[in-house]
Amino acid sequence: MKIVAKGKMPGIHQSVSLRGVPKAFGTTRQSPGMLPFARAVCISFLLLAGCATVYNPVTRREERTLYTVEQEIELGKQVAEQIEKENEICEDKADYVNRVGQLVASNSDRDDIAYSFKIIDSGEINAFALPGGFIYIYKGLLDIIEEPELAAVLGHEIGHVAARHGIKRVQAVFGYQLLAIVALVALGDKPEAGQIQQIANDIFTLVILGYSREDEFQADRLGTIYAHRGGYDPRGMVRLLEKLGEQSRGQPITFLSTHPPIEDRISQVEIVISALESEESR
Numbered sequence: 001m002k003i004v005a006k007g008k009m010p011g012i013h014q015s016v017s018l019r020g021v022p023k024a025f026g027t028t029r030q031s032p033g034m035l036p037f038a039r040a041v042c043i044s045f046l047l048l049a050g051c052a053t054v055y056n057p058v059t060r061r062e063e064r065t066l067y068t069v070e071q072e073i074e075l076g077k078q079v080a081e082q083i084e085k086e087n088e089i090c091e092d093k094a095d096y097v098n099r100v101g102q103l104v105a106s107n108s109d110r111d112d113i114a115y116s117f118k119i120i121d122s123g124e125i126n127a128f129a130l131p132g133g134f135i136y137i138y139k140g141l142l143d144i145i146e147e148p149e150l151a152a153v154l155g156h157e158i159g160h161v162a163a164r165h166g167i168k169r170v171q172a173v174f175g176y177q178l179l180a181i182v183a184l185v186a187l188g189d190k191p192e193a194g195q196i197q198q199i200a201n202d203i204f205t206l207v208i209l210g211y212s213r214e215d216e217f218q219a220d221r222l223g224t225i226y227a228h229r230g231g232y233d234p235r236g237m238v239r240l241l242e243k244l245g246e247q248s249r250g251q252p253i254t255f256l257s258t259h260p261p262i263e264d265r266i267s268q269v270e271i272v273i274s275a276l277e278s279e280e281s282r
């Protein structure tokens with residue numbers, strides 16, 4: 001979700017800074033015992049294994065992918081580690097957020113990954129998902145929403161993960177380039193700190209700001225459906241979007257051209273809700 005709130009851009013999926021991190025991720029692990037040949041084989045395997053066909057349960061189509069599910073998770077994990085070094089994770093309400101998130105996730109189309117839900121201790125009105133199911137909500141947003149709206153926002157983020165929006169963006173922009181780094185870090189190697197930090201920043205910006213309008217509409221639709229399957233009122237998504245709209249009122253909308261207007265998002269969600277309601281009355 002992308003709107004402007006409190007003079008900053010945007011509501012959801014805004015970039016948080018990863019700059020200024022003194023250490024690169026993965027630098028604490030070592031693998032001193034691994035022979036150079038074994039390591040080379042491992043890396044080759046990891047690279048080659050990346051070219052696969054994956055069934056996308058959302059589109060119900062086979063999709064060609066460079067990244068296996070394991071590599072998607074590893075990539076997300078590394079960016080998540082960076083985020084958690086740079087930001088305070090809030091324990092207050094953590095159980096609540098995790099309970100709602102897991103309930104909605106268990107009703108999503110994708111069950112080949114373990115989802116995690118954490119709260120970033122910041123007043124920003126924001127939430128985002130990394131490839132591999134690492135989902136974050138900011139305290140600023142959490143504080144202004146009720147449970148069905150929380151189910152909606154987490155559902156939206158789960159939707160991005162389920163439809164593989166993030167990893168597909170990474171793949172489109174970086175191709176194999178990134179996979180080599182991921183493989184090295186997974187093996188405990190120590191790539192140059194600045195290089196890794198830059199890559200983490202790039203991935204973060206890409207998966208947070210790089211979604212297309214259609215990705216956003218699809219995440220709204222999926223989030224509404226998943227929350228509903230989890231037993232929540234699907235109108236939670238509409239109320240969430242309205243609240244985000246209110247928060248952005250009076251502030252200039254500086255968001256990217258890919259950001260769909262909030263009214264358009266609400267009308268798309270209304271179509272989904274009508275379909276759910278007519279299904280129920282049958």
Ligand SMILES: [Zn+2]
Pocket residue numbers: 001002013156160211215216219
């Ligand atoms: Zn989104």
